[in-house]
Amino acid sequence: MEPRFTLVHHESADHGPIDLNVAVVGAEDAPLILCIHGWPETWHSWRFQMAHFSERGFKVAAMDVRGYGESSRPEAIEAYRLTELCGDAAAVIEALSADGAAIVFGHDWGAPVAHNLARLYPEKVSAVAGLSVPYGPAAAGDPMEIWDLVYPDAYFYMKYFQEPGVAEAAFAEDLPAAIRKTYYAASGDAPDDLWLAPRPADHAFLDGLIDPDPAPEWMAGDALQPVIDAHLNRPMHGAFHRYRAQALDGAEIEGVGSPTLAQPSCFIAGSRDIVRNFVPGMDLYADPGAAMADFRGTTLIEGAGHWVSQERPEETNAALAAFIDGLG
Numbered sequence: 001m002e003p004r005f006t007l008v009h010h011e012s013a014d015h016g017p018i019d020l021n022v023a024v025v026g027a028e029d030a031p032l033i034l035c036i037h038g039w040p041e042t043w044h045s046w047r048f049q050m051a052h053f054s055e056r057g058f059k060v061a062a063m064d065v066r067g068y069g070e071s072s073r074p075e076a077i078e079a080y081r082l083t084e085l086c087g088d089a090a091a092v093i094e095a096l097s098a099d100g101a102a103i104v105f106g107h108d109w110g111a112p113v114a115h116n117l118a119r120l121y122p123e124k125v126s127a128v129a130g131l132s133v134p135y136g137p138a139a140a141g142d143p144m145e146i147w148d149l150v151y152p153d154a155y156f157y158m159k160y161f162q163e164p165g166v167a168e169a170a171f172a173e174d175l176p177a178a179i180r181k182t183y184y185a186a187s188g189d190a191p192d193d194l195w196l197a198p199r200p201a202d203h204a205f206l207d208g209l210i211d212p213d214p215a216p217e218w219m220a221g222d223a224l225q226p227v228i229d230a231h232l233n234r235p236m237h238g239a240f241h242r243y244r245a246q247a248l249d250g251a252e253i254e255g256v257g258s259p260t261l262a263q264p265s266c267f268i269a270g271s272r273d274i275v276r277n278f279v280p281g282m283d284l285y286a287d288p289g290a291a292m293a294d295f296r297g298t299t300l301i302e303g304a305g306h307w308v309s310q311e312r313p314e315e316t317n318a319a320l321a322a323f324i325d326g327l328g
Contacts, residue, residue, distance in 0.1 A: 001025055001051040003043075003062075005070075010091035015079040020088055021070035024096065025050050026059035032097040035062040036089060036117075038108020038132070040182060040239050042069040044226040048313035049105065049320065056321070058103075061096050063089070065110065067238015069230040077164070080241040082138070082249045086117045093124045100124065103324060107131035107309060109242055118265075119257045127264040127327055129320055132273050132306055134288035137259030142247035150279055155203035157195070161243040168236045170206055176228050181209035183224060188272040188305030189216040195274045218311050265292045266323040268316060270304025296323055 003023035010018045023043040033053055035046040043062035050060045064071040066088050067080060078084075093102045104125050106114025111133035118125040119137075147156050161167050171178040185195045194210065214220065231239070267288035269276065276285045289295025299319035304312045 001047060001054070003050065006096075007070075008063075008092050008095045010088055012079070012084060012087060015074045015076065015084065018066060018072045018074070018088060018091075019070075020066065020072070020092055021064040022061050022092055022096070023050070023063075024059065024061045026054035026057075028059065029098050030057055030059040031099070032093065032102040033058045033060045034089060034093055034096075034102040034104045035060065036104065036106040036110035036113050037062070037065060037068070038106075038110045039242065040068075040179065040227065040231065040236075041108070042227055042230045044230075045107065045307070045310060046105070049309060049317060052313075052317040052321070053324075059096070059098075061092060061102075063092050064230075065113070067241060073235060073238045075237065077241045077244045078248060080238065080245040081252065082112060082116050082245075083120065083252050085113045085242075086120050089113055089117045090121045090124050093121075097124075101126045103127045103129070103327075105129045105131065105320065106133075108133060108306070111135070115261065116253060118261050118263050119259070120253070122257065122262065125263055127323070128261065129266050129268060129323055130288070131267075131308055131316070132269045132275055134267055134284060135261065135265070135291055137291050138250045138253035140251040140254055143250075144246065153201050155199035155201055157205050158243055159201075160203070160205050161240050164237065164240075164244065167205060167240050170204060171231070171236055175232050177211050178206055179224055179228050179231070180211050180215065180219070181206060183219050183307060184212045184215070185209045186274050186306035187216065187219070188270050188303050188311055190305065196277055216311075218307075223310075259291060261292045262294065264294045264296055264323075264327055265289065266296045266319070267298045268308060268319045269298075269300055270306065270308040270311065271300045271302045272304060273306045273308065275306065296326055 008020040046062040104114045111130040115135040
C-alpha cells in the first residue's frame with residue numbers, strides 16, 4: 001500500500017493556521033473512512049485498515065493528529081483541547097469527503113476525538129467505531145482529580161505526564177527505546193500489570209519498562225520505525241499536551257449537542273487492554289454503549305492488548321467490516 005499524502009489547511013479560531021498531514025488510499029470519489037490515531041502514534045498505525053478498506057471500495061484517510069508527524073505542533077496546552085482536535089478532523093472530512101460525511105474510526109485518544117466529533121459535528125459523521133477507549137460524555141471538571149482519588153499518593157502514568165517537559169525529556173534520552181518500551185508494555189504480549197503495577201508517586205514512566213528482545217512479531221523489524229521517525233529530533237510537547245488539556249474539555253463540550261450519540265456505533269478492543277483495568281476492581285469495558293443510542297455491539301479480541309489494530313489486524317478488520325456491512 002502506497003498512500004498519497006495531502007495537507008489540509010485549517011484555520012483554528014483560537015490558534016491560527018493549522019496544517020494537517022493526511023495519508024489517503026482509494027478512489028477519490030469513494031465513500032470516506034477517516035481514521036484518527038492516539039498516543040504516541042501517527043497515521044501509520046492504521047496501515048492495515050487502510051489497505052483492507054480501500055480494497056473494499058472505500059477512500060480511507062488517516063490523519064496525523066495535531067502535534068504529531070507532519071501536522072502542525074502549536075505550543076500552547078490549550079491548542080490540544082478536544083474541541084480543537086475535533087475541528088481539525090471536521091476540516092479533513094470537509095476537504096476529502098465527496099458527500100461531506102465519513103465513517104470515523106478512532107483509537108486511544110483518537111476515540112474521544114471520534115466520539116466528540118460525532119457529538120459536535122453530527123452531520124459530518126455517519127457512523128463511529130471506537131477502539132480501546134469507550135465513550136463517556138464530557139462533563140465539567142478535571143479528570144485528573146479522579147485519578148488522584150483512584151491512585152492517592154501513588155503513581156499513575158497520566159499524573160506523571162502532567163508537568164510540561166518532564167516526559168518529553170525522558171523520551172528524548174533514547175527515543176527508539178522509549179517507543180519500543182511503551183508499545184510493549186501496553187501490548188497483549190507484556191507481563192500482567194507491567195503498565196499498572198503499584199508504584200510510588202515519584203516513579204518515572206519509563207523506569208522498569210522492558211525493551212523486548214526479541215520483540216513480538218507485530219512490532220519486530222521496522223514496524224515501529226515510522227513512529228520513531230515521526231518523533232525523532234522533533235518536539236514531543238503536542239503528544240503530551242493532550243493529557244494536560246483534559247481539564248479544559250468538559251465545561252466547553254457538556255452544553256453542546258446531545259451527550260448521547262445518535263450515530264450507529266461500535267466498540268473494539270483487546271481483552272488485555274490496559275485501559276480496561278485503569279480503575280482497580282472495575283471493568284471499564286462492561287458497558288461501552290451506555291451513552292450511544294444506536295450501539296451495534298462490542299468486540300473483545302482475546303489476548304490482544306492496547307494496540308489492537310496492529311497486534312491483531314485481521315480480527316480488527318473483520319469486526320470493523322461487520323460493523324460497516326450492518327450499516328445498510
